[in-house]
Amino acid sequence: MSRVYIFDTTLRDGEQSPGCSMTMPEKLKMASALVDLGVDILEAGFPIASEGDFEAVDAISRQFPWVQVAALARSCTLDVQRAAKALHRAKRPRIHTFIATSDIHLKHKLRKSRQQVLDDAVAAVSLARSYTDDVEFSAEDATRTDLAYLEQVSQAVVEAGARTVNLPDTVGYSVPEEYAELIGRIVTLLGDRAIVSVHCHDDLGLAVANSLAAVKAGARQVECTINGIGERAGNAALEEVVMALKTRPDRLPFGTKINTEKLFPASQTLTRFITFGPQPNKAIVGENAFAHEAGIHQDGYLKEKSTYEIMDPASVGVPESRIVLGKHSGRHALKKRAEDLGYRLSSEQLEQVYQHFTHLADNKKGLRNEEIIALVESAIASENADARVTVAQ
Numbered sequence: 001m002s003r004v005y006i007f008d009t010t011l012r013d014g015e016q017s018p019g020c021s022m023t024m025p026e027k028l029k030m031a032s033a034l035v036d037l038g039v040d041i042l043e044a045g046f047p048i049a050s051e052g053d054f055e056a057v058d059a060i061s062r063q064f065p066w067v068q069v070a071a072l073a074r075s076c077t078l079d080v081q082r083a084a085k086a087l088h089r090a091k092r093p094r095i096h097t098f099i100a101t102s103d104i105h106l107k108h109k110l111r112k113s114r115q116q117v118l119d120d121a122v123a124a125v126s127l128a129r130s131y132t133d134d135v136e137f138s139a140e141d142a143t144r145t146d147l148a149y150l151e152q153v154s155q156a157v158v159e160a161g162a163r164t165v166n167l168p169d170t171v172g173y174s175v176p177e178e179y180a181e182l183i184g185r186i187v188t189l190l191g192d193r194a195i196v197s198v199h200c201h202d203d204l205g206l207a208v209a210n211s212l213a214a215v216k217a218g219a220r221q222v223e224c225t226i227n228g229i230g231e232r233a234g235n236a237a238l239e240e241v242v243m244a245l246k247t248r249p250d251r252l253p254f255g256t257k258i259n260t261e262k263l264f265p266a267s268q269t270l271t272r273f274i275t276f277g278p279q280p281n282k283a284i285v286g287e288n289a290f291a292h293e294a295g296i297h298q299d300g301y302l303k304e305k306s307t308y309e310i311m312d313p314a315s316v317g318v319p320e321s322r323i324v325l326g327k328h329s330g331r332h333a334l335k336k337r338a339e340d341l342g343y344r345l346s347s348e349q350l351e352q353v354y355q356h357f358t359h360l361a362d363n364k365k366g367l368r369n370e371e372i373i374a375l376v377e378s379a380i381a382s383e384n385a386d387a388r389v390t391v392a393q
């Protein structure tokens, strides 16, 4: 099975987005969660951007010497030197240098010609190679770049010493088929001289689909973040990419070395440090990802989990599935919950509890265990009272 390298950028692309900045102790704890998870490359920051980023790259490099630590740098001398300095105590440093290659960015942002950008890219990669053998080049806005020019830049940076060529869908514009075609072209062009990497943003909700299409087309590094945090709509969610590969080897025969049971803990750690958590229905790590409320689903799930679950929650570190007792729930789930709470109900008792339950649940989002206990206790009490009346007569 071909191996796909997981390049985590939670602490760089993720951390630079609104509501996600972290203090140094938080970054170190998050880095530790990522190391436990087994990410292959940990992008720790953008050293020229702030003192905090510089220190984070240095501290993470020292604390986790066995990990490949990356630092970002624009394709210019000062940035590359700053990244190299932040990484100078790392045992496995990677300098990740980037420059935009699309005409839109060249014209409006960089105000440079294609030749100037090509020269800057080559110079930055050559300089980075004077510090480390592990150099990654990113062609920012690759998906809106003229293909012949992108091929020219990719070829040139590999000749200058880049070992990884990353082709970001910076603005989340691409669609899977199209992205796969682009990646396939560059994979064929570069052969085994470099690893082709992907980095997708989620503006159209396609970041994970695009990343997986790219892997099928030959990409062997995926850049992603925990909970999918990142600029604007975020980056491809690491947990989704990894679990798609693990769950569907029939269609996606690629392996990672991620310890998947650490996915949920890593997501929880991140949530503690930033201002928002994943939405409840977020795949893999959302609160409802393994919750069942509809009666038909609950009945099927309670008979055989595989009817409605394609992954074992334990395999991603979620303690257990959740049966939500709400207005869509049925008798089977109610009976099971009563049993879990220590009550064995007769069919008459169950019927009585169920009638009261549906009435109550109609006006609520879900019932808590205490409310279920109250319903069960009241059904038992009223049955005992009926029995006493019958005996007295």
Ligand code: KIV
Binding pocket: 013, 098, 138, 139, 140, 141, 166, 168, 169, 170, 171, 199, 201
């Ligand atoms: O989205 C992007 O293009 C980036 C690059 C710096 C890799 O984050």
Ligand code: ZN
Binding pocket: 013, 168, 170, 199, 201, 231
């Ligand atoms: Zn990005």
